[in-house]
Amino acid sequence: MRTRGVWKAVALFSVLAIVSLFFIVPLAWIVASALRPASPLYEYANPLTWRTFIPSKITFENFVHIFTKLDFGRAILNSLFVSVSTIFLTVIVASMAGFALAKFDFRGRQLVFTIVLITFMVPFESIVIPLYVMIKQLRIDNTYWALILPGVANGLAIFLFRQFFAEVPSEIMEAARIDGASWLRIYWRILLPLSMPAIVTVIVMVFMFQWNSLFWPLVATHSSRFEVVQVAIASHRSTENTSWANLFSSAIAGSLPPVLLFLFLQKYFVRGISGTGLKG
Amino acid sequence: MRRLLVLMILLTGVLLSATTLEVLWMGWPKDQVMQLINAFKEENPTIEVEIQLVPFGQLFQTIEVRLAAGDGTPDVFIVDGPNNASYAARGYLLALDDYYTDEEMNDWFKASIEEGSYNGKFYSVPYGTSSAGIFYNKAIFEEYGIPFPSESIDERLTWEEIAEIAKKLTKDTNNDGIPDVWGLVIEQIDRPYLLFPLMQSLGAQVLSDDGFVSQGYITSQEFVQGATFYWKLFNEWKVSPQGVSDSAIAREYFGTGKAAMMLGNEWNLRRLAQYPGVDYGLTPFPYFEGGVAVTPTGSWHVGINSKTKKLDAALKFTKFITGRDAVVTWHLLNGIAPARYDVYEALPEVFGNAMWQLFFNEMENTAVPRPVTPGYSQYELMLREAFNSIHYGADPKKTLEDAAIRIDRELRRYR
Amino acid sequence: MFRNNRVAWFFVIPALSFLLLFKIWPIGVSFIESLTMTSFTGKKTFVGFENYTYLFKYDPVFWNSFWVTIVYSVIVNPLIVISSLLMALLLNGSHFFTRFFRTVFFLPTAISFAVVSVIWMIVLDPYYGLANSFLTLFGLKPQPFFSSTAQALWGLIMLNVWRSSGYWMMYFLAGLQNIPEALYEAAEIDGASTLQKTFRITLPLLTRTMSFVLVANTAFNFLSFAPVYIITKGGPIGSTNLLMYESYKSAFVNLDMGRASAITSILLAIILVFSFVELRLTRAKFDY
Numbered sequence: 001m002r003t004r005g006v007w008k009a010v011a012l013f014s015v016l017a018i019v020s021l022f023f024i025v026p027l028a029w030i031v032a033s034a035l036r037p038a039s040p041l042y043e044y045a046n047p048l049t050w051r052t053f054i055p056s057k058i059t060f061e062n063f064v065h066i067f068t069k070l071d072f073g074r075a076i077l078n079s080l081f082v083s084v085s086t087i088f089l090t091v092i093v094a095s096m097a098g099f100a101l102a103k104f105d106f107r108g109r110q111l112v113f114t115i116v117l118i119t120f121m122v123p124f125e126s127i128v129i130p131l132y133v134m135i136k137q138l139r140i141d142n143t144y145w146a147l148i149l150p151g152v153a154n155g156l157a158i159f160l161f162r163q164f165f166a167e168v169p170s171e172i173m174e175a176a177r178i179d180g181a182s183w184l185r186i187y188w189r190i191l192l193p194l195s196m197p198a199i200v201t202v203i204v205m206v207f208m209f210q211w212n213s214l215f216w217p218l219v220a221t222h223s224s225r226f227e228v229v230q231v232a233i234a235s236h237r238s239t240e241n242t243s244w245a246n247l248f249s250s251a252i253a254g255s256l257p258p259v260l261l262f263l264f265l266q267k268y269f270v271r272g273i274s275g276t277g278l279k280g
Numbered sequence: 281m282r283r284l285l286v287l288m289i290l291l292t293g294v295l296l297s298a299t300t301l302e303v304l305w306m307g308w309p310k311d312q313v314m315q316l317i318n319a320f321k322e323e324n325p326t327i328e329v330e331i332q333l334v335p336f337g338q339l340f341q342t343i344e345v346r347l348a349a350g351d352g353t354p355d356v357f358i359v360d361g362p363n364n365a366s367y368a369a370r371g372y373l374l375a376l377d378d379y380y381t382d383e384e385m386n387d388w389f390k391a392s393i394e395e396g397s398y399n400g401k402f403y404s405v406p407y408g409t410s411s412a413g414i415f416y417n418k419a420i421f422e423e424y425g426i427p428f429p430s431e432s433i434d435e436r437l438t439w440e441e442i443a444e445i446a447k448k449l450t451k452d453t454n455n456d457g458i459p460d461v462w463g464l465v466i467e468q469i470d471r472p473y474l475l476f477p478l479m480q481s482l483g484a485q486v487l488s489d490d491g492f493v494s495q496g497y498i499t500s501q502e503f504v505q506g507a508t509f510y511w512k513l514f515n516e517w518k519v520s521p522q523g524v525s526d527s528a529i530a531r532e533y534f535g536t537g538k539a540a541m542m543l544g545n546e547w548n549l550r551r552l553a554q555y556p557g558v559d560y561g562l563t564p565f566p567y568f569e570g571g572v573a574v575t576p577t578g579s580w581h582v583g584i585n586s587k588t589k590k591l592d593a594a595l596k597f598t599k600f601i602t603g604r605d606a607v608v609t610w611h612l613l614n615g616i617a618p619a620r621y622d623v624y625e626a627l628p629e630v631f632g633n634a635m636w637q638l639f640f641n642e643m644e645n646t647a648v649p650r651p652v653t654p655g656y657s658q659y660e661l662m663l664r665e666a667f668n669s670i671h672y673g674a675d676p677k678k679t680l681e682d683a684a685i686r687i688d689r690e691l692r693r694y695r
Numbered sequence: 696m697f698r699n700n701r702v703a704w705f706f707v708i709p710a711l712s713f714l715l716l717f718k719i720w721p722i723g724v725s726f727i728e729s730l731t732m733t734s735f736t737g738k739k740t741f742v743g744f745e746n747y748t749y750l751f752k753y754d755p756v757f758w759n760s761f762w763v764t765i766v767y768s769v770i771v772n773p774l775i776v777i778s779s780l781l782m783a784l785l786l787n788g789s790h791f792f793t794r795f796f797r798t799v800f801f802l803p804t805a806i807s808f809a810v811v812s813v814i815w816m817i818v819l820d821p822y823y824g825l826a827n828s829f830l831t832l833f834g835l836k837p838q839p840f841f842s843s844t845a846q847a848l849w850g851l852i853m854l855n856v857w858r859s860s861g862y863w864m865m866y867f868l869a870g871l872q873n874i875p876e877a878l879y880e881a882a883e884i885d886g887a888s889t890l891q892k893t894f895r896i897t898l899p900l901l902t903r904t905m906s907f908v909l910v911a912n913t914a915f916n917f918l919s920f921a922p923v924y925i926i927t928k929g930g931p932i933g934s935t936n937l938l939m940y941e942s943y944k945s946a947f948v949n950l951d952m953g954r955a956s957a958i959t960s961i962l963l964a965i966i967l968v969f970s971f972v973e974l975r976l977t978r979a980k981f982d983y
Contacts, residue, residue, distance in 0.1 A: 009790055016785060016796045023803055023857065026818045029825050040536050040555060041529070041817060048828040069311045097710035105696040106703035112711060119718040120911065121966045123918040125943050126959040127721035129348050129952075134720065136349050153717035156911055158710055160866070163903040167873050170697070183702045197869035204865060212807040218342045222302060222332035222354065224310075230807050231335060235307040237813070238336035239468065240547050240616065242528035251810045258805035259798060262865070266794050269872055337809075337925070341947040366950075370735060458822055458837055523821050523842025525926060538823065654735060658949040665929065672842070672931040686755060690949055694735050 028053045034062050034248035041244050062249035066232075072250055074225070075232035080257060082144060082228065083210040086151040090206045091199060093152060098161025099187055103170065113162075119155035124216065132219050146220035147228070151210050157202045164198035165191065200268040204261065211258055229254045299593045300328040304343060304354035306580065307335040312613040319609070320600050327593045340657070347372050352587035355594045359404040361395040361578040361649070362656040365491070368398035369654035369694070374584040375401040379595055387604075391649045392619040395578045398652060404581035405602045406619035411546045411639040411647065412467075412474060412576050414442065414566065418559045420461060420540040424449055429563035431634045433641045436564040436573055439478065439509060442541070446519035449540035460538065463519035467530045467544035470667040472660050473650065474543060477574040479506035480648055481567040491653025492691045495684040498663065499677075506568075507667070507676040514671045522672055534558065546639045550615030562635045565642065577647035579616060617643070655691040662687045729956030746957035756933065756941065757958075763848065764938040768916055768969070771852045775912055776905075778860040783867030784893065797868070800861035808858065812925040815854045816841070841926050844934040851922050851935055859915075863908050870904025871897070906977035910970045917966050938962055 029045065029052060036044075036055040044052045066072040100106065101113055131150060135141045140149070168191060176186050192199065214230040233254050236247040305313065310333060317329050332354070334342045340363070346354055347367070359367060367373045380402065385393060392406035414429070414437075421428055426445055429437050437445075446463025453460050468474050476486050484502035487494055497503065513520040521539075524530050534542035535555025542548070543565075552560060567573040582602055584594045600606055604622045611618050611627070617639060618624065624631045624640060631640065653659060666683035670676050697703075729746055731739045750757045786797050803811060818825045819840040827837035841847045878896050887895070898905075920939040923929060929936035938958055946955035 012785060012788075012790070013792055016792070019782075020796060020799045023799060023861070026814055026825065027802060029818070030814060038554070041532050042536065042820070042823040045818075045825045046823040046828045048825075048832050052825070052828070071310060093710045093713060096706040100703040100706035103697055104703035104706075105698055106700045106707075109703075112707055115711070115714060115719060117910070117967075117970065118722065118963070119714050121914045121918070121963050121970070122718075122722050122725070123939060123942070123959055123962070125939075125946060126725045126956055127718070129345055130721035130724035131717065132345050133349050134716075136351060149713070150717040153713040155714060155718070159911070160907055163907045164869075164873070166903060173697075183699075183706075187706070197872045201866055201869040208804065208862070214807065214809060215338055215341065218332075218334055218338055219345045222304065222346075223330050224332065230809070233807070233810060234335035234337055235309075235333060237528075238307065239527050240336075240545075241551055242526070244528070247810075247813070251806060251814075255802070255805035259802060262801050262805070263794070263798050266797065269868055344947055344950070370737070456831070456837075521822055523839065523931075525816065525841070525928075529817070529820065533823075661944060661948045668928065668930050669932045672844070674932055682755065690951070693951075 030248050031252060034245065034252050035059060036245075037061065038243070038245040062245045063253060066246055066250050066253065070232065070246070070250075071224075071227070072232050072253065075227045075229045076254070076257065078226055079211055079229040082147045082151075083207045085144070085148045086210050087203050087206045089148070089152045090154050090157050091202055094154060094157035094202065095161045095165075095192065095195075095199070096187065097158045098165050099191060101158070101162040102165035102168075103173070116155040116158045116162075119153065120159075128215065128219060135220055142221050142223055142226070144226070147210075147217055147226070150216070150220075151206070151213075154206060154209070157205060160202055160205070161195075161198055164195055168194055196268045200265045204258075204265065207261055208258060298326045298328060299590050300330055301356065301590055301593045301597055302354040303329055303331040303597065304346060304357040305331050305333050306339060306358045307333045308614060312610075315613065316601060316606050316609060319606065320597060323600065324593075324596055327596065329597065347585075350587065352585055352589050355585050355588040355590050356597055357583055357585065358407070359396075359581040359583040361392075361404075361581055362652075362660070364396055364404045364581060364583070365398045365652045366654045366656055367583060368401070368403040371586055372583075373403040374586040374588065374591075375403055376405065376584065377402050380405075387620045387622060389577075389619055389621070389643055389647075391577050391643065391647045392581075394652070395649045396581045398654075404583040405598055407582050407602050407607075408579035408616040409577055409619040409643060410579045410617050411642045412544060412565055413546075413638060413642070414464075414563045415534060415542045415544055415548060415552070415560050416563060417534065417537060417540050418561055420449060420537065424451075428561055431562055431564075431638055433564055433638055433645070437566050438569045439481075439566045440569050442566045443509075443513070443517060443519070446513070446541060447517055450517075450519045459518075459521075462521050462533065462539045463517075464513065464541045464543065465520060465524060465530050465533045465539035466513075467527050467542055467548070469524050469530065470664050470671060472663045472667065473576050473578075475506075475510060475667060476650065477565060477576055477648070478510060478568070479503045480574040481571040482506050483571060487651040487653060487659065491651060492655070492688075492695050494659065494663075494687045494691070497684075498666075498680050498687075499684050504677050504680060507670055507680060509568075510667070511670050511673075511676050515673050531555075534560075546617045546636075547615050549635055562638060564638060565646075573646045574648050575642040575646045576650075577643055578649050579619070653691070654694050655687075658690045659687050662690070725956045726960055728952045729960050730953075732953050733951070735950065742953070746953045747961070750954070750957055750961070756936065759933050760936045760938045760941050763934065763936055764917065765965075767848060767852065767937060768913065771855050771916055772909070772913055774852065774856050775859050775863060775916075776908055778856055779863035779908070780867050780901075780905075782860060782864040783871060784897065786864070787868065787871050797864070800864055802861065803858045804862040806858075808919060808921040809925060811854065811858045812922040815850070815857075815922070816926045819850060842931060844931045847927055847931055847935045851927070854922050855916065859912070863912060866908050867901065867904055870901050874900045902977045906974055909973040909977060913969045913973065914966050917962050917969075 032053050032055050035058045037059050135146050140146045172190060173186050176190055212230060214234060217228045217231055233250045236243050313333060317331055320329060343357060388406045389409055392409050396402060396404040396406055416429065418428060426448065449461060450459050450463040451461045452458065466474060479486060479502060482502040482505055484500050484506060485497055487497050514522050530542065531551055533539040535552055535558050537558060552558065565575045582598050584598060588594050604620060604626065607618050607620055607623050608626050611623060662683050666679045669679050730741060730743060732742045733739050782800050786793050821839045821842045830837055839846060841850045874897060879892060882892050882896060918939055920937050920943060923935055923937050923940045927935040929940055939962065942955045942958035945951045
């Protein structure tokens with residue numbers, strides 16, 4: 001029995017390893033290029049040699065340059081601040097709405113759900129001008145609020161919570177009601193702790209959304225103290241000049257926080273109460 | 281005691297008069313731009329400059345959204361030359377005739393003033409200009425026994441001659457079906473900026489005088505003839521690679537010896553330093569046998585928001601940043617061609633060499649600015665798509681005719 | 696289902712306020728925009744559905760764009776959903792390497808779509824890119840990729856699969872956590888194979904997650920166009936001219952907000968139709 005398990009694991013590992021090559025290979029080349037002193041883009045890509053993926057001389061100068069001369073550290077901090085703030089607000093606000101949509105049959109439910117769906121079916125480009133005008137009228141342009149608040153209007157997060165909450169057995173909540181618990185208490189003390197996978201997923205979702213936003217920060221804020229990560233990365237390309245070394249190093253440095261976040265949150269992908277099979 | 285009071289009043293006056301100027305700028309490297317901003321601050325301590333550097337890929341959209349709010353910000357913004365007409369026509373730019381003396385206007389190239397003007401008024405101040413030519417790889421020319429073409433503006437090669445050279449220099453040495461060396465690579469493969477001179481050399485006019493009609497102009501016999509030559513480069517003679525979608529990649533091809541010639545801009549004199557392996561020469565932008573010599577030109581300008589509430593500060597900043605000293609510093613940092621005569625005079629060690637001399641002469645003598653029309657961005661985009669399709673093999677005449685219909689429908693809205 | 700209007704609205708109001716203010720209001724403005732024609736001086740005239748009729752009847756590029764978009768979606772959506780589901784199923788265990796591979800598959804998502812587009816553009820360079828270097832190493836012919844009308848759309852599809860699979864995998868992983876271990880144990884006692892367990896237990900219990908991923912992924916793929924903007928610009932010869940790219944050009948280059956908004960309204964209608972079908976197909980067949 002145990003050897004069968006081991007063989008299965010080996011087979012699984014091999015399949016995963018082969019598939020992951022598809023994902024890793026282009027990135028490995030980019031990483032190698034970032035660790036090389038600035039050189040022609042295709043120098044090591046063609047023809048293919050081991051040097052394509054392993055620099056003969058490893059240097060961190062490209063990374064040092066973006067942090068010391070181009071203020072990349074501040075861009076990262078800004079994006080972290082905006083992302084984390086948005087996460088806090090969105091998780092609370094969206095989970096509350098998801099709770100109502102999943103567990104309550106109330107007047108206007110269908111309308112609210114339709115509104116929730118529509119909000120992520122319309123592209124940002126078509127609402128950017130009216131949104132910008134509104135931000136200006138609310139006098140929050142060129143502040144962190146301009147970056148955070150519109151991000152909280154996230155229909156996808158609400159939709160996700162709704163789907164997850166629908167799977168949580170209502171009996172637990174009924175029992176709590178009978179015991180005299182308020183709805184707020186049920187939401188906070190019973191529902192949320194059972195929904196860690198959903199919460200973690202929304203955390204990553206919202207983080208990625210804010211972390212990857214490029215156009216809105218350019219429109220909503222203009223002071224350099226608000227510069228976000230994607231703007232810093234995008235600035236290395238233009239018709240007149242593209243600095244591949246800076247582009248690669250900032251893209252890699254800029255992708256580390258999301259990856260670390262994902263890695264860290266893995267441990268919360270644990271089975272909720274339904275997962276453990278404990279039911280009424 | 282009284283002196284202290286006076287001092288305090290003066291100080292408060294100074295502090296109260298501190299203005300914050302909002303500037304929307306192109307996403308050039310921050311460390312370079314800040315050198316100019318800090319220099320400005322030293323001269324103008326009461327003006328706080330908040331400069332936003334927008335990446336090129338998002339620049340025009342960001343400007344559109346910011347201006348659409350109509351509240352006078354940004355106070356000063358970067359204007360890509362041909363878009364001057366569009367911003368001016370929509371009332372976004374302040375007319376600057378009252379603020380510039382004739383003497384000051386003499387500082388710039390005539391083509392630059394033309395680019396920054398609309399309907400007889402001066403709207404955006406020239407910040408840079410441009411020119412282009414053919415860069416060639418000396419080693420490859422030597423290897424195949426082609427004599428080096430001349431740098432002199434008087435010894436311009438024709439397109440026919442360039443095509444011949446390109447054919448000789450497109451080589452597939454290892455017989456895998458893909459050339460290892462291409463005869464010619466075009467830095468911005470489908471952009472009208474670089475391609476207009478071909479048609480104009482044959483005598484074509486690229487847009488109607490009023491700037492609203494392309495039918496009959498981009499569909500004229502001469503224009504189609506130029507476009508057909510362009511088509512042949514990729515599809516008949518196959519001397520130029522299709523699908524080089526990024527100017528940095530085109531530069532890479534030339535810089536690493538994969539292309540014998542590159543039709544490219546003056547900024548390459550700086551950018552090719554990234555490729556120490558290539559020993560290159562420069563020869564004038566070609567013309568067609570029997571036709572006129574035409575070169576492209578035009579680049580960035582600086583405009584002031586028509587609704588700005590800080591006109592004084594805006595003018596000070598604009599005059600500073602486009603003034604001789606700032607442009608000298610900027611050229612040394614960045615490398616684009618200055619639009620001011622006195623910068624060329626101030627840096628003889630840079631501009632004295634033969635290559636810059638060539639570009640300078642072209643800008644003075646053969647440069648033709650892009651057509652002035654408020655609908656330039658849509659005209660250019662659709663024409664660019666047409667050129668892109670043509671280089672991939674679509675029939676030039678038909679593609680241009682389809683494009684003319686679409687362009688004119690868009691431009692009709694401006695009449 | 697509980698019945699309590701006041702409590703339900705209490706929980707809904709905060710999110711709804713954000714949605715109404717920052718999404719629904721601008722969406723409404725944008726829709727009104729699609730019913731107007733703006734002269735370049737900024738004067739707006741109400742023209743009813745003229746923008747729409749022009750698109751359907753006279754616009755020379757709309758229908759090509761429409762079909763390119765539909766073909767793209769019909770291929771890329773199932774591909775992404777299947778690949779991310781497979782990844783999640785394979786990585787649902789707790790081997791020592793599970794966390795590692797989950798992170799590896801997630802890596803491309805950590806990079807923005809725009810930067811991923813730049814990476815693919817240079818990796819798939821028709822002459823000197825990394826991809827062709829691999830092909831020639833194995834003796835295959837180098838491919839034109841984005842410079843071929845036949846391959847460009849597939850290039851976009853693969854780019855999207857590459858970037859998005861890890862992302863949707865995360866949602867499936869979350870959904871898998873909700874499936875009671877006891878069910879698998881019971882099945883094993885009955886002698887069920889892995890395949891049977893997957894089809895009889897896992898998939899049916901994943902329907903809610905599946906409907907979420909299907910609907911969200913569909914919307915994303917109709918609305919994103921970064922690779923077109925950066926790499927192909929709609930070409931070669933219109934073969935990758937997605938509707939959203941046409942809308943974008945109308946809005947920011949042609950300054951024709953009417954046409955831009957009309958196209959996005961049409962896209963919204965298409966997405967709603969697709970979503971409706973998807974939600975129907977993945978109706979949860981049971982309730983807790």
